[in-house]
Amino acid sequence: MARVTEAFSADLRVAPRANIRRDTSTQRPYIPWAESIAEGLARFASLPDEDAARAALDDRLSFLRAALRDSPYYAATLREAGFHPGDLQTLEDLGHFPFLDRETLAAHWADVPTPMSDADACVVVKSSGSTGAPVNVVRDRQDCLHMWAVLRFLVARAGAVLPPHPRVVLLDALPGGLEYSVRLPILQDGALHRISVLREDAVERLRRVRPAVLFSDPEGLRWLASQRDLPTPRLVLTSAQHLPTGLRAELARVVPAPLLNYYATTETGPLAWECLRDEAPGRFHVLAPDVWLEPGLDEVVVTRLRPSVLPLLRYRPGDAGTVRRDACACGFQGWTLEHFGGRGACRFVTPSGREVDAWALAWVFKHHALRVFRLTQAGGSHFQLELAGAPLSSVGPLCERLTAALRNLGWTQVQLDVSTVETAALATGAKPQPFRRCC
Ligand SMILES: [Zn+2]
The missing domain is CATH 3.40.50.12780 (ANL, N-terminal domain)
Structure with missing residues (x-):
């Protein structure tokens, strides 16, 4: 194998x-x-x-x-x-x-x-x-190709029409920056490009590729929303459990394409998609x-x-x-x-006094079930991260991602205390509450 x-x-x-x-x-x-x-x-x-x-x-x-x-x-x-x-x-x-x-x-x-x-x-x-x-x-x-089959359905659902030989971009905001381009026969003889936003020529590459379909995570979408003169794909997809409030509108100003949020896990593949009606987020x-x-x-x-x-x-x-x-x-x-x-709603407050939807950080923890971590804002720039059962090797990269994400949201300096706890210590009744503020 x-x-x-x-x-x-x-x-x-x-x-x-x-x-x-x-x-x-x-x-x-x-x-x-x-x-x-x-x-x-x-x-x-x-x-x-x-x-x-x-x-x-x-x-x-x-x-x-x-x-x-x-x-x-x-x-x-x-x-x-x-x-x-x-x-x-x-x-x-x-x-x-x-x-x-x-x-x-x-x-x-x-x-x-x-x-x-x-x-x-x-x-x-x-x-x-x-x-x-x-x-x-x-x-x-078939498991490997299933998302491309589902994409046909989602494109139709969003009322989009793909051009012949559509180009698909995976816009990657995670450190690592591996890029590639391959042919994509299964999607109307298209092509697939993985582009890292961390590369200096990312905008140039996007303009050159002119994607018909773009996949990214909320951090990638936030990066997109901060650019100018981007080509408009027929459909943008993201697989965040939670799209931060305001990100849709922010992105729509720069990239006026339908934004489809879907739920998938590595084990199961795609499971559901978020209703495209503005009035029905979270369904x-x-x-x-x-x-x-x-x-x-x-x-x-x-x-x-x-x-x-x-x-x-x-x-x-x-x-x-x-x-x-x-x-x-x-x-x-x-x-x-x-x-x-x-999710219980939680708002963090930046040092400048701006309120930020704590769930904007959910993508940082996408490899962690909601019941095995808790991030608490304990003071202006002081955060406590409790982790249950996380392997030591994963803690460093996680903290790096979290610190970088907090910086993007407006914390110029971050004091982050990390502790490991028993899963039971994070139990909050029926619903996990991975974000809270006590300051
Ligand atoms: Zn619906």
Whole structure:
């Protein structure tokens, strides 16, 4: 199995660390598959009849039953718990099955996948651990290409139309600055460019590339909003859990393109997108039928309903939120995730007296579950960071990112005290509260 990250992963959290896969011509046979994924998403986003939608999703469980039998981890775990994969006939049955926590996946990452007929097509992607151990995520070729299939759907959803041979830019604000350009046959014979905002010629490169689609994180978007004379993409995407208040408007002044915020994790791929109506921020429409997010709980629980080498049954990525059936004014009919992140509002105050939405810093902690850190403003420039179970090696880079982010927001000097604590010490009831101010 190749230990590489495919360059064409649109997930900015997956920084290519090793070889970049350049044999993108082999994407071509997957084009009909990508089209069928986009069609499925479009169909399920406008199914008014919940019973019919559930019945169609129940049908998708057949491949999962087979995968659970073939997965060494699931075969053993279900047997020990007294279950049989055949017990999973409908979505209702899921409630009886055991959860798969992120920590468990980290420990059993090699046993959860089903035996691979084409192991060379699989890659192992490392995602930084939320509670310590990094998670190795095995992806098959479809997993790696899935975001491009979903992108077709999201482009249509945003009312955008791509030109022939669209150029896609991953605008990267994280230190590291690795850049590359590869062909992207799976998206209308397009091309993919990864551009680092930390390079001096970043603006020049953007003007030259003229992207039709641009992916970035809130820090990259903030950088974009501070530039002038930029080309306007047809669609801008970001995968922040929380878009800082005002950033949309700030960006729209410079880049008047629709901005689509989606929710994805390295383990699951894209799960939902935030409603594009201005009046409805914080409502994430679930990407059925590829994934099922269980309604009525106070955290995200994912079952993957499309075939993958990595069967995910009741997977808990560690995010808070509640899913319910929805008929949205944007036209969407399906399931919607609300109270995502379970965030309590918190405002930090800069030394000049300006209030800043503390969640503007959420991207800094994107590798950390909301329950394993807490950042407290204890004084004007004095911050306390409490971490539960973070590996020592991750603390230095995290503090660097945090200090740099605070500087960008207006703190010229930052005093940052870091301490490690037990997870229980950060417990704040049902909803995690990773940001607070006590000054
Ligand atoms: Zn909507």
